[in-house]
Amino acid sequence: MIYSPYTQLPTLAELRAVALTIRRRTRSRHGAWSDPGRERAPDERLLGMMGDPFDSVSDVSERLGAVETYLRDRGDRRSVFLTVYTEMTANVHDGIESGAFDDPEWVRDYLVAFADRYRTALVASERGNPAEVPVAWQLAFDASTSGDTILIQDALLGVSAHINYDLTYALRDVEIDPERPSKLRDHNRINGILQQLVDVVQRALADVYDASGYTRVDELLGSLDEEFTLIGLKEARSLAWRNAVLLTDTESRLIRRFVHWRVEAVSTGAGHFILAPSTDQSVIRALRNIERERVPMDPLREAFHRRLRERVIEID
Structure with a gap:
């Protein structure tokens, strides 16, 4: 079956993301969140850790873990x-090891291709090549190095860019045929894991802020999820699959251009919304002040893993 863009009408959230992107483009390419200090020299150690493509799931796990530790130790x-x-x-x-997926070899390729999308974006950004990012x-990298975000924004900016932008192309790269229905089930299982982990990190953040004596955390957490991320993880996962279907099922240049435009517009709009949500700004300011007094990346990581020990991540 050949699909067209009209087989799936855009949701209200998607239209809001596109509208926000168009509005922001009346400013500069990256708006108020471009990193004014980006003239700094590239971090050669970071580039050495991430310069080569990933070649296996183990390689992804080991190198991303090493980079997470390296950046966290530097307060990045x-x-x-x-x-x-x-x-x-x-x-x-x-x-994969426990047999939870229909097509474990495809899932391995999926995981490597997905991670490599993040890797290439990080490397291009670190080298100061914005045209390749x-x-x-x-937006995510600049905001996280600006010092003006709060931790939940840093987490969600990465999650949003990875799903709203990278996922379409990772799916295209590993191919969704043959056995498309089983691959769709595995795709949803992977993203279901991510949804559960986002829930865990929100609770871990609540632990960190509670420990600092901040009592209005629930006001922030109550506004996150679908509203905070504009398009929402569930809709973003579905949209990435639909985009991959369009890229797979048609040779039309017009439809392909439409998909590329939609991927960029939605991912950019979602990023801008995370940076300026409709949440009470007094809550954002209060949390930013707490984090500036003691940047709680280590406590966050500890709380995150403590919460993980209390919850079994399920693969449906």
Whole structure:
């Protein structure tokens, strides 16, 4: 069956993301979140760790874990996304070993291709080559190094860019045929793991802020999930699959251009929304002040893993 863009009408969330992207483009390419200090020299150690493509799930797990530790030790908030992502990789790997997936070899390829999308964006950004970095990822990297975000924004910016931008192309690269229905089930299982981990990191953040004496955490957590991320993880996962279907099932240049435009517009709009959510700004300011007094990346990681020990991540 040949699909067209009209087989799936855009959701209201998607339209909001596109509208926000268009509005922001009346400013600069990256808006107010471009990193004014980006003239710094590239981190050669980081580039050495991430310069080569991943070649296996074990390679993904080991190198992402090493980079997460390296960045966290340096107080680099780009590590916050990796705290979540390394755990997702470990859980998917466990699922492969336990037989939880219909097509374990495809899932291995999927995991490597997905991680390599993040790797290439990080390397291009670190080398100072913005033209090679998806806008959603540059927003995430610039914001996390600006010192103006809070930790949940750092985590969600990475999750959003990885799903709203990278996932379409990772699916295309590993191919969704043959046996498309079983691959769709495995795709949903992987992203279900990520959804559970985002829930865990939200609870871990609540632990960190509670320990600092902040009592309004529930106000922030209550506004996250679908509203905070604009398009929501569930819809983003579905949209990535639909995009991959369009790229697979048609040779039309027009439809392919439409998909590429939609991927960039939605991922960029979602990133801008995370940076300026409709949440009470007094809550954001209070949390930012707490984090500036003591950047709680180590406590966050400890709380995250403590919460993980209390919860079994399920693969449906």
